[in-house]
Amino acid sequence: MxxxxxxxxxxxxxxxxxxxxxxxxxxxxxxxxxxxxxxxxxxxxxxxxxLRAADHRLWCDAVALLLPAGAAIAGPSAAYLWGVDLLPRNAPVSVLLSRPARLRPHPQLAVTRSALPGSDLTCFGGLPVTTPLRTAFDLARRGPRDEALVAVDAMLHRRVVGLPALQAYADTRSRWPGLPLLREVLALAEPLSESPMETRLRLLLLDAGLPPPTAQHDVLDARGRFVGRVDLAWPALRVAVEYDGDHHRERAHFRQDVARLNALRAAGWIVLRFTADDVLRHRPRTVRLVTAALRERADERNSTAVTRPR
Structure with missing residues (x-):
């Protein structure tokens, strides 16, 4: 043997x-x-x-061995290294090369060519990677718009970057491509957004022309006691919208959700709950339901104001 x-x-x-x-x-x-x-x-x-074929860090380690001087892991791969996982399964490693640099094409590589000053380059776990600011800047300039906003919201929420710093960084690069999209994304960005689907749900409602909701709103009862936190809210109308991910289907989480939902209703709130299917495949219906709830509450408030004795 x-x-x-x-x-x-x-x-x-x-x-x-x-x-x-x-x-x-x-x-x-x-x-x-x-x-x-x-x-x-x-x-x-x-x-x-x-070998762990689905381990993106392993592929980043492999790709880094081939990078020419001055190149870096960038985009979604850099975000992954900074703790923000936006990658689909088996995604290639995103790298940024200066225009003169050369790197042999490979299916596991997604190459972008752009200026990469030394101030935008750092080291993470021994790997050359774009700084958090440059990473967020690049992702905010790359469409589609909803994916750009998801990326920026996630990096802001994880405190990898701050919104004022990102805005100031963008101001120093006013001639770079993709700035119109970046400015729109920064105007829409919400650091309190807790998940990609929550960002997509909020963007869907904003694009429908609904008033901007408050993210992660704490609901109090009439005596000032905490009832619960809701994903998106219109506090003046006591209407809330929530995104329900797969974890809400777990038995213990489901029981907590039922008790919390009953407490919110007892506090006078309308709470609408949506899944990924509602956000991605039934968008008009989702918008109609939220619009109807807001209109109902606005009508109630107006009616109360008219009939209230003087």
Missing amino acids: PSPARVPPRLAFLPFRGSTAIAQGLLTRAMLRGPTWQRLLPDVYVHRDA
Whole structure:
């Protein structure tokens, strides 16, 4: 029975350049062709036990080995490294290259060419990456509009960047492409938005011409006691809109939601709850339901004002 292949400790967990491992005498070309090592990119390998095909950080580590000087991991991949996961499954690694730099095309790479001054470049876990400000700036300039707003809201909510700092940064780059979209996104941005779908729901209602809602509003009862926090609210009308993700289907969470919803209703609030299907596939119906609730409450308030004795 053949003995297992010897694995140099420094190559056991992270991607590495095959040519470098050979030059250092750690492996031979014949060993690299064996089953112990998995080729990820040209001249980049990883130990088969360390391969996690869906791990975006692993692919960032691999891509970084091939980046020319002055290039960086950027866009959604940089946001991922900064703690904001906006990536679909098996997304390629986004990289930013200065225009003269060269990098061989590969399906696992999404390359953008743009100016990248040294002040926009930093290091994260040993990887070259665009700074949080540059990352948010780039994502805010990249359509579609709803995805740009989702990205900026998420970075603001995680406090990776601040809105005043991002606005000031954009002001210094007034001639860069994509600025009209960026300005619109910054005007719509909401740091209190807690999820991508909450952002999409808020944008849907704003685009329908409804009054801007208050995000993450604390509802108090008539005695000033806390009742609950709602995703989006029109406090003067006591109308709330909530996005229900999959976690709301868990038994314990469902029971808490029922008690909370009853308390909100007892406090005089209309609460409308929507799912991803409502936001993405039944948009007109969603808008109609919210519009009707706001109109109903506005009519009630106007009627009360008219009939109130003087």
